[in-house]
Amino acid sequence: MAILVTGGAGYIGSHCVASLLEAGADVAVVDDLSKGHRAALKGGRLYVGNVGERTFLREVFQKESIEAVIHFAAYSLVGESMDVPERYFRNNVTAGLSLIETMIEFQVPYLVFSSTAATYGEPEHIPIVETDRQLPTNPYGESKLIVEHMLRWCDQAHGLKFCALRYFNVAGAWHDGSIGEDHRPETHLIPVILQVAQGKRERLSLYGADYPTRDGTCVRDYIHVEDLIDAHLLALDYLKQGNPSAAFNLGNGQGFSNREIIEAARKVTGHPIPVTEAPRRPGDPATLIASSRKAMEVLRWQPKHTGVEEIIASAWKWHAAHPNGYGED
Numbered sequence: 430m431a432i433l434v435t436g437g438a439g440y441i442g443s444h445c446v447a448s449l450l451e452a453g454a455d456v457a458v459v460d461d462l463s464k465g466h467r468a469a470l471k472g473g474r475l476y477v478g479n480v481g482e483r484t485f486l487r488e489v490f491q492k493e494s495i496e497a498v499i500h501f502a503a504y505s506l507v508g509e510s511m512d513v514p515e516r517y518f519r520n521n522v523t524a525g526l527s528l529i530e531t532m533i534e535f536q537v538p539y540l541v542f543s544s545t546a547a548t549y550g551e552p553e554h555i556p557i558v559e560t561d562r563q564l565p566t567n568p569y570g571e572s573k574l575i576v577e578h579m580l581r582w583c584d585q586a587h588g589l590k591f592c593a594l595r596y597f598n599v600a601g602a603w604h605d606g607s608i609g610e611d612h613r614p615e616t617h618l619i620p621v622i623l624q625v626a627q628g629k630r631e632r633l634s635l636y637g638a639d640y641p642t643r644d645g646t647c648v649r650d651y652i653h654v655e656d657l658i659d660a661h662l663l664a665l666d667y668l669k670q671g672n673p674s675a676a677f678n679l680g681n682g683q684g685f686s687n688r689e690i691i692e693a694a695r696k697v698t699g700h701p702i703p704v705t706e707a708p709r710r711p712g713d714p715a716t717l718i719a720s721s722r723k724a725m726e727v728l729r730w731q732p733k734h735t736g737v738e739e740i741i742a743s744a745w746k747w748h749a750a751h752p753n754g755y756g757e758d
């Protein structure tokens with residue numbers, strides 16, 4: 430039986446494929462390569478196509494004997510989602526529904542879903558717990574929340590069991606530096622800073638210095654991609670053991686301001702990282718910090734790379750070894 434990884438050629442998905450292969454799993458991947466890279470795949474059978482196309486997806490489910498799906502395929506840029514929300518509803522909600530329908534049709538019982546801290550919007554309190562109000566401040570978060578809701582109803586009607594894993598800010602790379610983050614264009618804070626350190630950008634635009642935080646810049650909770658993936662494997666086991674559907678936050682429980690991340694990156698890279706203060710980026714909440722206690726207690730998840738300098742150093746190892754990312758592909 431195979432595990433199907435959608436979006437497996439992307440940043441987080443490729444780390445999941447690598448971990449599953451290391452664990453001895455049989456892996457099939459669906460990715461339309463709109464954002465991903467063939468070279469990011471350490472193995473598995475790749476089907477190039479769009480999760481939103483039912484005919485294509487049915488063919489994959491007919492060829493493969495799939496026991497569970499880990500669904501990463503989505504668009505995930507907060508800023509872009511504010512400008513073109515329809516793109517997010519099409520690719521995240523409609524394509525998500527196509528996957529859910531296909532799973533129901535082929536009676537595949539387990540789904541691990543990439544959800545996000547962005548489903549909470551401006552938090553009611555810090556740290557955020559899973560039962561807190563979910564009121565997204567951007568269409569990206571809304572699109573993920575809609576999928577969570579669809580899953581809840583489809584569980585009730587069809588017994589489709591799922592874990593919605595609400596990631597906070599994911600960073601870092603595979604331990605040997607062989608795979609890592611290569612988004613085009615890159616918009617995430619840590620890789621953008623590292624591109625400045627590499628000399629690929631002159632300076633960092635710091636979006637907003639007037640937030641109600643300790644130094645005026647947004648505060649985020651960074652989680653290492655390998656720790657994040659550990660939680661996916663544990664979530665799969667949890668579902669296979671017959672447990673009920675559930676949502677879990679995945680973060681380190683510690684907030685770092687954008688300025689603190691820049692300072693940490695200066696230390697790690699030895700580069701001055703010039704910064705220009707720029708207006709706020711629409712849709713950004715001021716502070717997002719997770720309580721991941723539930724994942725620790727229920728899934729017995731324990732993050733191993735909790736230091737922010739360690740996380741940045743891990744990303745830097747990949748960037749320094751791959752100045753052009755995955756190159757042309």
Ligand SMILES: NC(=O)c1ccc[n+]([C@@H]2O[C@H](COP(=O)([O-])OP(=O)(O)OC[C@H]3O[C@@H](n4cnc5c(N)ncnc54)[C@H](O)[C@@H]3O)[C@@H](O)[C@H]2O)c1
Nearest residue numbers: 436438439440441461463464465479480502503505596599
């Ligand atoms: N990076 C983060 O900090 C973060 C935080 C919270 C949640 N997430 C979620 O994690 C998941 C993975 O994020 P990532 O950073 O690896 O993104 P990514 O863009 O690197 O990977 C997504 C992959 O999915 C593929 N894809 C997109 N739409 C598709 C479709 N309709 N059909 C087939 N393939 C499709 C892309 O080609 C890409 O390879 C996303 O669902 C994202 O919303 C990411």
Ligand SMILES: O=c1ccn([C@@H]2O[C@H](COP(=O)(O)OP(=O)(O)O[C@H]3O[C@H](CO)[C@@H](O)[C@H](O)[C@H]3O)[C@@H](O)[C@H]2O)c(=O)[nH]1
Nearest residue numbers: 505507545546547597598616617618621634635636647710
């Ligand atoms: O060039 C840049 C890039 C980012 N930022 C700021 O850095 C912070 C972090 O931004 P980014 O790295 O883009 O992450 P988020 O917007 O926090 O979103 C990430 O983290 C969310 C969960 O917290 C996920 O839902 C998203 O998928 C994922 O992209 C924000 O304040 C940005 O405004 C800058 O100031 N300059």
